[in-house]
Amino acid sequence: MIEFETVSKTYPDKTTAVASFSLVVPSHRIVVLVGSSGSGKTTLLRMVNRMVEPTAGRVLIDGEDVRDRNSVTLRRSIGYVMQQGGLLPHRNIAENVATVPMLNGVSRRQARAQALDLLERVGLDKSLWRRFPSQLSGGQQQRVGVARALAADPNILLMDEPFGAVDPIVRRELQDELLRLQTELGKTIVFVTHDINEAFRLADEVVVLREQAIVAQQGTAAEIMAAPANDFVRNFIGTEAADRVLSTQQVNGKTLAVDSYGRPVGLLQ
Amino acid sequence: MTWLRLNWPQVLQLVGDHLALSLPAILLSILIAVPIGYLAVRLRWLGKPLLLTATLLYAIPALPLLIIIAAVFGFSLRSPETMIAALTIYGVALLVRTAADGFDAVDGFVRDSAIALGHSPLVIFFKVDLPLAVPVLISGIRVVAVSTVSLVTIGALIGVSGLGFFLTDGFQRGILGEVVTGLLASVALAGLLDALVFAGGRAMTPWVRVVDSQPKLGVAK
Ligand SMILES: Nc1ncnc2c1ncn2[C@@H]1O[C@H](COP(=O)(O)OP(=O)(O)O)[C@@H](O)[C@H]1O
Ligand SMILES: [Mg+2]
Numbered sequence: 001m002i003e004f005e006t007v008s009k010t011y012p013d014k015t016t017a018v019a020s021f022s023l024v025v026p027s028h029r030i031v032v033l034v035g036s037s038g039s040g041k042t043t044l045l046r047m048v049n050r051m052v053e054p055t056a057g058r059v060l061i062d063g064e065d066v067r068d069r070n071s072v073t074l075r076r077s078i079g080y081v082m083q084q085g086g087l088l089p090h091r092n093i094a095e096n097v098a099t100v101p102m103l104n105g106v107s108r109r110q111a112r113a114q115a116l117d118l119l120e121r122v123g124l125d126k127s128l129w130r131r132f133p134s135q136l137s138g139g140q141q142q143r144v145g146v147a148r149a150l151a152a153d154p155n156i157l158l159m160d161e162p163f164g165a166v167d168p169i170v171r172r173e174l175q176d177e178l179l180r181l182q183t184e185l186g187k188t189i190v191f192v193t194h195d196i197n198e199a200f201r202l203a204d205e206v207v208v209l210r211e212q213a214i215v216a217q218q219g220t221a222a223e224i225m226a227a228p229a230n231d232f233v234r235n236f237i238g239t240e241a242a243d244r245v246l247s248t249q250q251v252n253g254k255t256l257a258v259d260s261y262g263r264p265v266g267l268l269q
Numbered sequence: 270m271t272w273l274r275l276n277w278p279q280v281l282q283l284v285g286d287h288l289a290l291s292l293p294a295i296l297l298s299i300l301i302a303v304p305i306g307y308l309a310v311r312l313r314w315l316g317k318p319l320l321l322t323a324t325l326l327y328a329i330p331a332l333p334l335l336i337i338i339a340a341v342f343g344f345s346l347r348s349p350e351t352m353i354a355a356l357t358i359y360g361v362a363l364l365v366r367t368a369a370d371g372f373d374a375v376d377g378f379v380r381d382s383a384i385a386l387g388h389s390p391l392v393i394f395f396k397v398d399l400p401l402a403v404p405v406l407i408s409g410i411r412v413v414a415v416s417t418v419s420l421v422t423i424g425a426l427i428g429v430s431g432l433g434f435f436l437t438d439g440f441q442r443g444i445l446g447e448v449v450t451g452l453l454a455s456v457a458l459a460g461l462l463d464a465l466v467f468a469g470g471r472a473m474t475p476w477v478r479v480v481d482s483q484p485k486l487g488v489a490k
Contacts, residue, residue, distance in 0.1 A: 074387075086383075089379065089476055090476045131479070
């Protein structure tokens with residue numbers, strides 16, 4: 001369980017990125033923070049692994065203030081996936097995946113063997129292990145990023161727009177893969193995105209943020225879709241409103257779902 | 270050519286002396302300039318003054334510098350130590366800015382993710398920043414190597430042994446073969462060191478040249 005207790009962050013240049021934010025992330029759940037660029041999502045995520053120290057408030061993991069933990073060992077116990085992979089360009093794929101176990105002193109051989117298993121686990125061919133990151137596609141790199149984050153078997157996974165830089169079809173595949181992995185692994189995941197559809201697809205719980213990480217609404221995808229709390233949320237999900245507001249139409253005895261332009265988008269049963 | 274045929278043992282001897290001055294100076298330049306370049310990038314407030322000082326060092330003329338070094342460190346003016354110290358100062362002045370550029374060019378995303386994985390600052394330097402700066406560092410070290418080898422020849426003016434001896438001695442005695450030999454040997458030595466540094470750099474950076482000839486497996490794009 002991760003708890004944000006009224007955390008704030010004002011950077012040295014006086015930018016207030018987060019103004020008093022509170023949230024409980026229950027264990028084994030995917031909580032998605034969704035908001036536009038600059039709303040403070042990355043800042044919040046990095047408070048968990050102490051890459052950002054809050055200027056007020058605190059973050060607790062299983063009841064313990066992260067400030068009482070050594071920052072380096074804390075980070076090794078938390079998986080982190082970022083946009084554009086952030087893979088080490090000078091290390092091959094196996095070495096990248098094995099990074100944290102190696103830092104923790106696991107033998108090279110054991111870390112390698114484990115890395116190969118992880119590659120398969122995230123849907124990659126083992127034979128890719130010798131390549132350098134630049135020799136993989138964007139989607140493959142993100143999979144390696146996920147494998148690397150899982151390598152030390154952390155309880156917590158922080159994901160910062162991990163699928164933001166890949167094309168929509170690959171993004172969809174990666175989202176499916178993450179959901180499949182999560183049913184097996186049951187990690188506590190904080191996932192950050194600016195894509196409301198991605199949030200609705202992945203989240204057990206969605207937190208819609210406005211500027212300075214002010215919570216506009218929090219709830220399941222269904223709750224938020226059914227009852228947007230305010231105009232901000234309505235606008236935020238509204239870009240897709242035409243696809244999202246569906247009605248039914250009878251055609252040849254079947255019930256079709258139709259979007260607000262009258263285009264059939266599905267079949268009701 | 271006749272001159273060379275008669276004097277090649279002395280040529281070899283002076284090539285050895287020349288290397289004995291250049292190699293320590295080049296190595297010291299690297300060992301000093303790389304950490305300074307790193308500090309200049311990591312501690313922004315320190316960066317500007319550090320880089321400016323380095324540039325100014327290069328502006329000190331050679332003879333006064335030799336005299337100052339001899340006086341400050343208590344070396345004899347004509348000693349190899351004085352020469353190596355002066356060469357090192359020029360080498361550092363040349364390399365600091367390139368080193369800073371090299372570290373500055375390390376991708377912020379890559380650094381952030383290395384930090385997020387739990388690399389300590391020292392480990393980041395050795396395992397992330399340093400290897401990723403190597404391509405730029407190598408280009409700077411090549412310049413230092415070549416410039417150091419050619420600077421060593423001026424040691425002859427204060428009587429420090431090196432290939433420069435053939436230039437001064439050949440001039441004084443009017444032996445063209447000796448002058449040409451000194452010149453060519455010095456240029457060849459510089460070229461050789463440059464090639465070695467270049468080759469070493471390539472060997473250290475296999476990831477820079479991966480040709481993407483293999484088909485990408487799995488999902489497209
Ligand atoms: N290191 C920093 N120094 C100063 N301002 C920052 C820093 N990091 C982020 N900010 C500012 O804080 C705000 C929130 O940034 P961020 O947390 O990165 O948002 P998001 O991830 O939602 O795009 C932005 O206005 C950004 O410019
Ligand atoms: Mg961000």
